[in-house]
Amino acid sequence: MSKNNTNNEPLIHISKRDVLPWHKAWGVRALAILAALVVCAIVSVALTGDNPISIYKTIFVGAFGTARKTWVTLQSVSILLIISLALTPAYKMRFWNIGGEGQVLVGALATAACMIVIGDKVPNGVLILIMVVSSIGAGAVWGLIPAIFKAKWNTNETLATLMMNYIATQLVAYYTVVWEVPKGSGKIGIINQQTNAGWLPQLGNKYLLSIVVALIITVALYIYLKYSKHGYEVTVVGESERTAQYVGMKVNKIIIRTMLLSGALCGVAGLLLVGGINHTVTTTIANGQGFTAVMVSWLAKFNPITMIFTSFLIIFLERGAGEISTVFGLNHSFSDILTGIILFFIIGCEFFISYKVSFRKKEKEAK
Amino acid sequence: MIDLVTFIPRAIGQGIPLLYGCTGEILTEKSGNLNLGIPGVMYVGAISGVIGSFLYENSVGAGNPLNGFLAIMIPMVCSLIGSLIMGLIYCFLTVTLRANQNVTGLAMTTFGVGFGNFFGGSLIKLSGADVPSVALTRTSNFFSVSLPFAKNLGWFGKIFLSYGFLAYLGIVVALIAGYMLKHTRVGLHLRAVGEGPSTADAAGISVSKYKYVATCIGCMIAGLGGLYYVMDYACGVWSNDAFGDRGWLAIALVIFTIWSPNIAIFASILFGGLYIVYLYIPSGIDHMELKELYKMIPYVVTLVVLVITSMRDKKENQPPASLGLSYFREER
Numbered sequence: 001m002s003k004n005n006t007n008n009e010p011l012i013h014i015s016k017r018d019v020l021p022w023h024k025a026w027g028v029r030a031l032a033i034l035a036a037l038v039v040c041a042i043v044s045v046a047l048t049g050d051n052p053i054s055i056y057k058t059i060f061v062g063a064f065g066t067a068r069k070t071w072v073t074l075q076s077v078s079i080l081l082i083i084s085l086a087l088t089p090a091y092k093m094r095f096w097n098i099g100g101e102g103q104v105l106v107g108a109l110a111t112a113a114c115m116i117v118i119g120d121k122v123p124n125g126v127l128i129l130i131m132v133v134s135s136i137g138a139g140a141v142w143g144l145i146p147a148i149f150k151a152k153w154n155t156n157e158t159l160a161t162l163m164m165n166y167i168a169t170q171l172v173a174y175y176t177v178v179w180e181v182p183k184g185s186g187k188i189g190i191i192n193q194q195t196n197a198g199w200l201p202q203l204g205n206k207y208l209l210s211i212v213v214a215l216i217i218t219v220a221l222y223i224y225l226k227y228s229k230h231g232y233e234v235t236v237v238g239e240s241e242r243t244a245q246y247v248g249m250k251v252n253k254i255i256i257r258t259m260l261l262s263g264a265l266c267g268v269a270g271l272l273l274v275g276g277i278n279h280t281v282t283t284t285i286a287n288g289q290g291f292t293a294v295m296v297s298w299l300a301k302f303n304p305i306t307m308i309f310t311s312f313l314i315i316f317l318e319r320g321a322g323e324i325s326t327v328f329g330l331n332h333s334f335s336d337i338l339t340g341i342i343l344f345f346i347i348g349c350e351f352f353i354s355y356k357v358s359f360r361k362k363e364k365e366a367k
Numbered sequence: 368m369i370d371l372v373t374f375i376p377r378a379i380g381q382g383i384p385l386l387y388g389c390t391g392e393i394l395t396e397k398s399g400n401l402n403l404g405i406p407g408v409m410y411v412g413a414i415s416g417v418i419g420s421f422l423y424e425n426s427v428g429a430g431n432p433l434n435g436f437l438a439i440m441i442p443m444v445c446s447l448i449g450s451l452i453m454g455l456i457y458c459f460l461t462v463t464l465r466a467n468q469n470v471t472g473l474a475m476t477t478f479g480v481g482f483g484n485f486f487g488g489s490l491i492k493l494s495g496a497d498v499p500s501v502a503l504t505r506t507s508n509f510f511s512v513s514l515p516f517a518k519n520l521g522w523f524g525k526i527f528l529s530y531g532f533l534a535y536l537g538i539v540v541a542l543i544a545g546y547m548l549k550h551t552r553v554g555l556h557l558r559a560v561g562e563g564p565s566t567a568d569a570a571g572i573s574v575s576k577y578k579y580v581a582t583c584i585g586c587m588i589a590g591l592g593g594l595y596y597v598m599d600y601a602c603g604v605w606s607n608d609a610f611g612d613r614g615w616l617a618i619a620l621v622i623f624t625i626w627s628p629n630i631a632i633f634a635s636i637l638f639g640g641l642y643i644v645y646l647y648i649p650s651g652i653d654h655m656e657l658k659e660l661y662k663m664i665p666y667v668v669t670l671v672v673l674v675i676t677s678m679r680d681k682k683e684n685q686p687p688a689s690l691g692l693s694y695f696r697e698e699r
Contacts, residue, residue, distance in 0.1 A: 014695075014697075149673075153680070155673055155674050159669075160670060160673055162619065163667075163670040163673070166615075167663055173662070174657075174659040176659075288477075295473055295477075331484060331487075331488030331492075332488075333481040333484035333488060333607075334485050336480060336481020336482075336484070336485070339477055340475070341478070343477065344471075347464075347466045347467070347471055347474060348464050348466060354465075
């Protein structure tokens with residue numbers, strides 16, 4: 001805006017939109033993803049020197065090249081989906097739980113502890129039951145601690161849950177040294193390799209169990225959030241804590257209850273990771289998915305059904321970019337760069353869904 | 368007993384990256400932006416500097432001596448540019464496009480850490496080293512130059528004068544930031560933007576401008592923390608993931624210091640000490656596992672401090688009122 005211009009209307013005017021019809025909103029998102037893929041292709045071409053079509057092909061091959069790869073992709077999707085679902089109720093009430101990582105880790109640790117300590121003392125069925133209870137319990141406790149602080153003293157939950165992550169990591173590191181096999185190796189190795197005690201049963205093949213669990217949780221959480229009284233309370237607290245208080249909801253109780261649920265579901269992810277997939281525990285078993293899940297959940301606008309697609313998108317890219325790095329001899333962190341770029345685009349496009357940009361009319365300027 | 372003359376310099380060495388990150392994040396948060404991308408920004412700052420000095424060392428050639436001025440300026444400028452770009456991405460998304468700050472920050476961290484490890488890995492491959500790291504000892508020697516007479520001053524020299532210039536710069540930057548926030552008009556405006564953007568807007572302060580500038584400068588300061596870590600503390604050796612979770616710790620420190628850069632100087636050194644104190648606690652050879660528990664100390668302390676500051680609930684100890692919220696003028 002120059003001063004000698006008598007026209008004081010700004011060049012760009014931004015206003016809030018009414019709710020955009022869903023097909024238009026998804027159109028904007030699809031465009032953003034498309035634009036992101038183009039940028040990713042440019043980056044990949046610049047770094048690999050290959051043509052973009054073959055890069056997309058490599059991405060696809062990485063995710064679905066063989067039957068085994070497809071199953072692994074689906075399994076990874078299901079784990080990420082469970083963690084994202086776990087965080088969702090907390091986010092719906094604006095409780096920024098970035099402690100998914102730690103909640104998964106303690107769940108995993110509790111599972112491993114049961115397998116190691118009482119693996120050969122009780123029958124397998126009882127052992128698995130104990131594992132389920134203890135992993136869910138451990139995750140729930142890890143979610144409960146920051147929730148109590150938040151409810152009682154309004155402690156910043158983002159940082160409290162973040163610190164809980166590192167405490168969990170060190171706890172796992174401690175037990176890794178305690179239980180390491182062989183001594184001095186710094187890792188636990190496959191637990192109960194001979195007896196298979198505590199290994200979760202397989203459904204058909206070894207990948208299907210986590211997928212089924214993930215789908216069950218998706219549907220259950222969808223119903224819980226949409227149709228139950230609890231779900232309604234969570235939404236009200238998220239929209240306005242004051243309103244919730246005025247209508248007589250016990251906000252503290254809701255916060256604590258929701259975080260218990262959030263942590264417990266993360267514990268399930270830990271249970272599946274140790275009991276069903278890896279059969280061991282390491283400090284990196286959650287692999288940053290506690291953080292990725294934040295974005296998955298937010299991208300899906302906290303809708304459990306949409307989350308299937310968003311977690312799929314992230315895993316697809318991750319595995320595809322992993323394949324690119326193997327084929328072209330690049331570093332594995334390449335996938336993080338691509339994921340980052342795509343996230344920037346999707347985050348940015350939300351603006352065009354909730355706001356309208358109008359430019360100053362040309363005729364007025366001619367005056 | 369802990370040998371303080373060796374412990375304190377190491378604690379300070381660990382503390383300086385935290386101090387940079389913390390000062391940067393305080394400025395950012397004072398403008399109402401909660402930048403969870405600081406860990407990523409620090410990685411980008413570090414790797415940009417590494418790339419700069421790698422290219423410079425290679426262009427000079429193995430036998431020829433390096434020009435001291437260029438050897439310091441090239442990595443520094445690269446690092447500042449790298450972190451500035453990260454800051455601009457964050458501001459564009461959260462200030463101009465009003466995106467959710469938590470999600471944007473986490474995406475920045477994913478991107479930044481990936482960026483650092485990717486280019487770090489590529490450089491390692493380019494240099495053809497046997498170990499998974501790039502050693503830029505020649506440039507690093509310029510960064511870690513300390514006062515020549517420091518060695519003659521015994522314990523005093525060791526504790527106070529044995530660091531490279533970036534360490535002192537970090538303290539100076541923190542002092543300037545502290546002064547700026549408390550005693551200048553710009554600082555007052557910045558705090559106003561963080562506390563109540565609509566009030567600040569009504570008073571004629573450009574909210575977007577303050578948010579952009581504060582966040583970008585904050586990112587550049589944080590990026591220097593990454594540069595200090597690689598070039599001085601790690602003696603110019605970059606290995607992937609070596610920087611670890613220091614960025615997150617820096618964000619937590621902001622609360623520990625109740626948004627004051629002056630307190631940050633002491634707090635970061637204290638945390639630097641906590642970070643390495645496990646090396647100094649005797650645990651015996653057959654109880655190595657206890658070391659892992661001692662590594663928990665900085666995080667437990669942070670959590671405790673976090674809870675205590677929220678319990679005391681004093682007005683001046685609270686975060687900026689609009690922290691984490693984007694500002695849209697036409698919204699009521």
